[in-house]
Amino acid sequence: MSDKTVHRVTTRSLLRNNIRNYTMFLMLALIMIVFAFLTNGVNLNSRNFTNIFIQNSYVLLLAVGMVQVMILGCIDLSVGSVCAFVGAISAMVYNTGAGMFTAVLVAVLIGVAIGAFQGFWVAYMKMPAFIVTLAGMLLFRGLTYIITNVTPVGLKDDGYKQLASGMANIPGLQVGNLYPTALILGIILFVAYAVLEVVSRKRKIRNGFDVAPAGLFLLKLVLIGILVFGLSERFATYRGLPRVVILLGIVVFIFNFMMKNTVLGRYIYAVGGNARSAKLSGINSELVTFTVFCIMGCLSGLAGVVFTGYMNSALPQAGNMFEMDAIASCYIGGVSASGGIGTIIGVIVGGLVMAAINNGMSLMNIGSDWQYVVKALILLFAVFYDVYSRRKSGLG
Known part of the structure; x- marks a missing residue:
């Protein structure tokens, strides 16, 4: 069996085993989008x-x-x-x-x-x-x-x-109406999360455990990053964290x-x-x-x-x-x-x-x-x- 086939099977299995978790994230995103139309974007x-x-x-x-x-x-x-x-x-x-x-x-x-x-x-x-x-x-x-x-x-x-x-903002750290504390903390959290995920993935590979394909793993990190930075930006533009x-x-x-x-x-x-x-x-x-x-x-x-x-x-x-x-x-x-x-x-x-x-x-x-x-x-x-x-x- 080729590596490509293994990755395809692994991806399908991963999606099937975590369908409930993915469904919750999709439901939350869908709810926010629907209410964005119904409230003219006020909810966002x-x-x-x-x-x-x-x-x-x-x-x-x-x-x-x-x-x-x-x-x-x-x-x-x-x-x-x-x-x-x-x-x-x-x-x-x-x-x-x-x-x-x-x-x-x-x-x-x-x-x-x-x-x-x-x-x-x-x-x-x-x-x-x-x-x-x-x-x-x-x-x-x-x-x-x-x-x-x-x-x-x-x-x-x-x-x-x-x-x-x-609010927990760093004193004196404010640029206009922007409170960068939330953005700084968001970056720190994402970097720490990404490092832990990479280390965990390498450990699993070394010990012979199944892992998600590299492409799907990177996609997960990108989506988590967008979520963290998006939320940090929302906090940073209103009073701070x-x-x-x-x-x-x-x-x-x-x-x-x-x-x-x-x-x-x-x-x-x-x-x-x-x-x-x-x-x-x-x-x-x-x-x-x-x-x-x-x-x-x-x-x-x-x-x-x-x-x-x-x-x-x-x-x-x-x-x-x-x-x-x-x-x-x-x-x-x-x-x-x-x-x-x-x-x-x-x-x-x-x-x-x-x-x-x-x-x-x-x-x-x-x-x-x-x-x-x-x-x-x-x-x-x-x-x-x-x-x-x-x-x-x-x-x-």
Whole structure:
């Protein structure tokens, strides 16, 4: 068989095995193009791009944790209530004069403790995650009402708000209305990504693993580069780089690396794919489940801080439907309804698909009632596509 034939087979196999990931990117691009026509290009301007990320950052943070829970075959219905509870406590801590770092640290630690509490019941007491987190949803919503007396907790100054909607620009580095910090960071990120991809490809070739043809590999780098530089240009031409985008980028990088390159990541996929087989092969599935719920709690606490900063106050009713948005982002982003399948990047794209649809309909002055209808239909289609594709491939 010639090299050309091998490349053709490899390309076809690569496309077939990653069809869901490619579909999500194509869907996001198509949605942006359609709304560009319907809104006369308003959805593509720099200000709107920045607002999409700022307004949906807390959902994307929750989705990063939720995908790990759902890969295990579990679900967490409590994240919205946890966001409200932790947000209220962190605001109270901040108002004492403790400072932003202390408030965030307290929020994260409380989130981890809540995740450990729920993870204990799920992992070691063998209770269904649905029931445990449903109880958690009610428990922490009630506690939020108790500690706030059903009254918003105002913040003493705008320092808290800077994390959610402030900009991280290099002081003095501004050319007219252009903030080059975003472009500089975009270049650094792309170069680092390209180097890591090239090193990974060479390692796979050296160890005899299948890799994509060189042409397809270069095309992937070019498309990623266009995406990174395009997004950096949008940020650079409107106020600069949002701090919450940097926070989200760090979280995505850490957990994407963990899921792809660490023992814990492999164990999460193994337990989600077949818990009994994972147990028989020596994996401590209880500890893996417990750890994932701790991670989910940590990210719920962080999301609570971000949302409190975005609203500039801790609202007792905060977090309403956050769990549904995070779960929908996961399903749309390619997570399997039966567990064992899903990626961090996929759910981020899924979350952006939902954000782009909400944003486009808002720009068209379509009411929230119709937005719920559209989101429901998209979620239904995403799960149907998962079930259909698994049945077609003989996996379910």
